[in-house]
Amino acid sequence: MNCPELVSKYCNPTIKWYQTDLTVVISIQLTDVSDYYLRVENDCLQFSTEINSKKYYLILYLFGSVIAEKTVHKNIVREIKIYLIKALKWFPWLRLIKSKERNPLISYDPEHIQETEPIRKDYDSNYFYLYIYIL
DSSP states (O other), rough: OOOOOOOOOOOOOOOEEOOSSSSSEEEEESSSOOOOOEEEOOSEEEEEEEETEEEEEEEEEBBBOOOGGGOOEEETEEEEEEEEEEEETTOOSSSSSSSSSTTTEEEEEEGOOOOOOOOOOOOOHHHHHHEEEEO
């Protein structure tokens, strides 16, 4: 049995994202968007729009849970910014979506990459041993 190829009439936009301790910020890279549909649930984001007779559609099953009611979005001329509030604050997301497969249209925003240095604490060894001896 030969099945026909699945062909979609919709295009997928490019996405950049970054996170803080409290939020996940998603930037949908589309210019001159006048009207769009956005729906956010606890672990899913849906987006669609039409630009110059070209239809865009996006469904993201998120890596972690968000508080859907607190979602804020802005239409900037060159992108749509979506601010999601993490349900588990201070829990870092390993990736944006649940799927472990790499999506070439999703990338971490390079402007928000921060280098972290391990914190090295020097303890006074005499104090440490004295503390254990008292216990």
